[in-house]
Amino acid sequence: MEKLLFMFCVGSVFLLIGSSDPQLDSxxxxxxxxxxxxxxxxxxxxxxxxxxxxxxxxxxxxxxxxxxxxxxxxxxxxxxxxxxxxxxxxxxxxxxxxxxxxxxxxxxxxxxxxxxxxxxxxxxxxxxxxxxxxxxxxxxxxxxxxxxxxxxxxxxxxxxxxxxxxxxxxxxxxxxxxxxxxxxxxxxxxxxLETMFRLNVGGPRIGPGGDGGLFRGWEPDDRYMLIADAGSLVTNTSRVEYASANDTRAAPLKVYETARAMSDTEVLEKRFNMSWKFDVDPGGFEYLVRLHFCELAFDRTDQRVFRIFVNNRTAAEEFDVFSRAGGKGKAYHFDYADTIETQIDTLWVQLGPELSASAAGTDAILNGLEVFKLxxxxxxxxxxxxxxxxxxxxxxxxxxxxxxxxxxxxxxxxxxxxxxxxxxxxxxxxxxVVAASAKWRSLSTVEASASGAQGACTGNRTMGGRRFAISEIRQATRNFDEALVIGTGGFGKVYKGEIDEGVAVAVKRAHPQSQQGVAEFETEIEMLSKLRHRHLVAMIGYCDEQSEMILVYEYMSNGTLRGRLFGGLGGGPVLDWKQRLEACIGAARGLHYLHTGAGDGGIIHRDVKTTNILLDSEFVAKVADFGLSKAGPGWDRTHVSTAVKGSFGYLDPEYFRLQQLTQKSDVYSFGVVLFEVVCARPVIDPSLPKDQVNLAEWAVRWERQGGLRAIVDLRIECSNESLRKFGEIARKCLADEGRNRPTMGEVLWHLEYALQLHEAYVRSGDGEAFVKAEEEVVAAALGGGGCS
The missing domain is CATH 2.60.120.430 (Galactose-binding lectin)
Structure with a gap:
């Protein structure tokens, strides 16, 4: 990688351009x-x-x-x-x-x-x-x-x-x-230069008419943020003006009147960064990153000090906008250039607190961001x-x-x-023909690897599942009737369908104009073609005709675990405590199989959450959606280095911080699921007081104080001992460092123990009989140990 180029003294690098002849009208x-x-x-x-x-x-x-x-x-x-x-x-x-x-x-x-x-x-x-x-x-x-x-x-x-x-x-x-x-x-x-991205950070779109004669368009930044809630929105509290004449054409003042800052959010710990991810062109190009700043809150130096990272390299340390711009409400910009390696097509910009500083507000702020290819x-x-x-x-x-x-x-x-x-x-x-093979290139490789065959498949069955004709899919979904939609996402829609004279299926159809789900679809095909387990949703087949990308799964009639926690599906009853325990146990078995029974290093799901745990007609829980899954590290490695992906609120902070994925990342996410199951509230709820916004942090505090009972969903009945054991293992899953978290097998064992405690309570009721029954359960657990 070429030597990094820093541009701290912006005014000194500008060049007088154009003709000095006033008669020429440009x-x-x-x-x-x-x-x-x-x-x-x-x-x-x-x-x-x-x-x-x-x-x-x-x-x-x-x-x-x-x-x-x-x-x-x-x-x-x-x-x-x-x-x-x-x-x-x-x-x-x-x-x-x-x-x-x-x-x-x-x-x-x-x-x-x-x-x-x-x-x-x-x-x-x-x-x-x-x-x-x-x-x-x-x-x-x-x-x-x-x-x-x-x-x-x-x-x-x-x-x-x-x-x-x-x-x-x-x-x-x-x-x-x-x-x-x-x-x-x-x-x-x-x-x-080529303009790759131009963002009004924390603000709305600014059209060409609002750019002072240069007619640039500034788009909102939220679609590029790894986690939008990592930065709260800030607006100006006083008149904004340019720091110097050199800054007057860098961006319109509207860009500097809004920002994202970390100082007003309690959702994330201070060690988290605000992160923006950009898809760029590979080929060894050099990129210029221009950051626009204006201090909107503090009126003295050393009150907001932070670091700037570009592609995991430090662009600036102890960055103080007030000091650099010369005061509050002063619009200022900072340039940074770096070369992207030939095979890399992603550029990261991250701003985070300067933990070594003694500033009153060790948080970052950003008003605008541009990326140029040189x-x-x-x-x-x-x-x-x-x-x-x-x-x-x-x-x-x-x-x-x-x-x-x-x-x-x-x-x-x-x-x-x-x-x-x-x-x-x-x-x-x-x-x-090329279109189908390009988009669905994983199908042929998956089928060949699963069957060992080198030639084409015969008939309409493959080791990757049944190959449906598009006419069959249309008939199964009544030509994609909107009334049959049971779910939506970035990839498109999921329909309830019927095949083979009444067999219910879920039909997942990629939006024909969307590129978002291509890689995820291919990953899901590859994973589900290799995996078979009672607690993993089974793929029945696929359709790749007429440039469609469609997957067909077994139908899970009781919907998502989240749907059953928050009022029940279609107004049906919510889950009782035993059903919730059994659902958690089923999901844990599925994840335990992924981690230990799917080859060297196993598979890391990477998006464990209650909407990806589905319930069939018998309320058997099955893990779904393997679009983000990754093969785990081999025996000689401790982690997989990869870009951070997942769902906000469930994301492992260690994985986010280090970009090192392990099986313990799934364990952390599952710990959040456990507290969501027992409390039946969203994992992130900005409408609540600050100390309650993040479910994981809030529930862990109550559990450590022995007060988990105070925040339990009032619609369920459970014994104190079963609840205590459940809360204890959920808290351990949420340890800051992965090495201090249990394995999924250990989680499974403790959940089964909590279920045995609850069943003993139900059989014996309160009092001495329950104490005796509990002692028998404990003795049996200690004697048998382990998990199936």
Whole structure:
């Protein structure tokens, strides 16, 4: 990794740019492609590229109109397409630094794979708009670059990647950075930048109209946070102003009027960081991280001191915003640059307390965050996507129609379009097959490894489960009737269905436009194809036709454990104490099997919670949802190093802090489940007083004081001894350090002991008879020991 570059004295690194000639008027250029009309949007005039007098086209290409794009705004209703390399050449008033923005929308043009260069700087290569939209889960996107133009012209070249492909663009912006100081140091702009992310931390979206003439968009940060509740929202309490003239163009003041800070939250311990995770392009690129700060609460130095980490490396220690910015309400920004290793596609930004400092508030604050990719050897292009260059295997696209709407300028142009479309349709048929194999590539590998076979499966049965036709799935779910939806998630929806003349199943269908669940689906197939246990939800089969990703499971008629704790399913009765104990025991058996009976190192579930514990018609508990599961460490290792994933409130703090996953991480999460079972309240409830917000912390305090009975769900009846044993093992699961937590086998043994104590209580009642019965249970437990 290259040497880290720190930029602590921001004012000293800025470069005077642009022409000093006041006679030259540098104005933004807004081009609406594929039309000759002018459109006004949010106060900006977008001139049709056919009518603009400040640009020339080397080839007219073709104009198209799309009803799909029109649904997402007038800029995306028209486009200009090129089947050969063509240039937009812009005449600019002054040389200098420009924001160059390219707008792309969903135009149903699946064969569009192309590259873009700007004055010989490669911006995009093998670019597939449909793939990019699928990755972003969006209907339109803007690719933004910061480019230094050294002449009075900017040539944007669009080049189809193959003879059967074509290039297109919906709109183009050129916005000069015409203030006295440039936004970036000279050594950055000379290499060019691509804007990857621009966030208004703790605040709402700020559109281009609210950015003071630079027309940047600032999006909310919550979708990028590992745990949004790790940072509470803060707003300004006094007038905010820029710390210096060098900061006035860095971000609009609205960005500095909101923030996330840790000082007002009691949900997490002080040693936790606020963490943001970004998917970036691999390939050894260098990234510039720009952090925007404004102290909104403290009015003296040394009151809020914290550390800044980028990709687990320290970017700044003892960072005091008040001191650096020069006071409260002063807007200030800080830059940090680092090189991402070739194979890494994730960038982490974390802010946490400086525990060694004696500050009154050792917590972090952040108002805004930007991530820029720096050009390398004249290149900013993302490496080819995992679908492969020219592939059309992004989810949901195989079912799209390939339709071009346009006015054809001549018979020759018309012939070109016919050839292009015909080739695209032929290619599409082939790519539909590629789509299924790319998205479901784990199916073939799982089946082959499970059966030992090298060839294709015969019939409609595989070792990975039954392969359903899409027609069978539609019939089973009444064509995905919304009335049959029994659950939803980031992957899509779960339907109740019927197969084979009345057999109830759960049908899990990935949303056709979502990329979120692809990896999770593949992991779940791999795991469930290898695992068989009474207390794990069984996978019956799958469907991979027509670019669908569907899994079929056994149907669990009594829903989730959480649903039964909070009022019962469909108004049914809540679980009594014995049923709750048996559910916990069943789940513990399933997890114990994962940890010890699934090969070397076992399997770590990584998302243990009450919504992932399901109950069948006999209230037998089964662990579900293996999308985040990981193979455990081998005999010669203590942990698995991996990015933190899981559910807030259940997450092991040691795993979060060290990013080291162990089986004890599941044990911690299960300890939270145990207290949720006995208290029947949410694991995080911000509406409660601060000392009660976090169930685990609150319940552990009561248990240690011997007062767990005071917070037990009033709808259940249980003996003090059974409750005491249950609370004791739950508390041990929540030990700060994993080495001090019991194994899942030990947890199981103690839960079975608690159930025996309860059954003895029920048989004998209170009093001397119960004491005698309890002594017999204890003696039997000590004599037998262990667990099954």
């Amino acid at each position: 104005k933004p250029i807004f081009i609406n492609c594929g039309t000759n009309s002018t459109t006004t949007i949010s106060g900006r005039q977008w001139v049709g590229d056919s009518a603009a007098d400040n640009l020339t086209l080397t080839s007219p290409g073709l104009t198209i109109t799309s009803s799909t794009g029109a649904d997402h705004g007038p800029l995306y209703s028209t486009a200009r397409i090129f089947n050969t390399t063509s240039n937009y050449t812009f005449s600019v008033a002054v040389s200098g630094t420009y924001f160059v923005r390219l707008h792309f929308g969903a135009l149903d043009v699946n064969n569009s794979i192309f590259g873009v260069t700007a004055n010989n700087l490669r911006l995009l290569s093998q670019f597939n708009v449909s793939d990019a939209l699928a990755r972003a889960n969006a209907t339109s996107l803007v690719k933004e670059y910061v480019i230094r133009v050294t002449s009075r012209a900017l040539a944007l070249e669009l080049a189809p990647s193959t003879t059967a492909s074509f290039a297109f663009v919906n709109a183009i912006e050129l916005v000069p950075v015409d203030d006295e100081f440039g936004l970036f140091a000279a050594n950055y702009v000379d290499r060019a 050009g390398k050897n004249g290149n900013l292009a993302r490496p080819s996507s995992r679908f492969g260059s020219g592939s059309n295997s992004s989810p949901g696209r195989a079912s799209k129609s390939l339709v071009l709407y346009g006015v054809i300028a001549s018979a020759t142009a018309f012939a070109v379009v016919v050839v292009v479309v015909a080739g695209a349709v032929r290619g599409r048929r082939k790519r539909m």
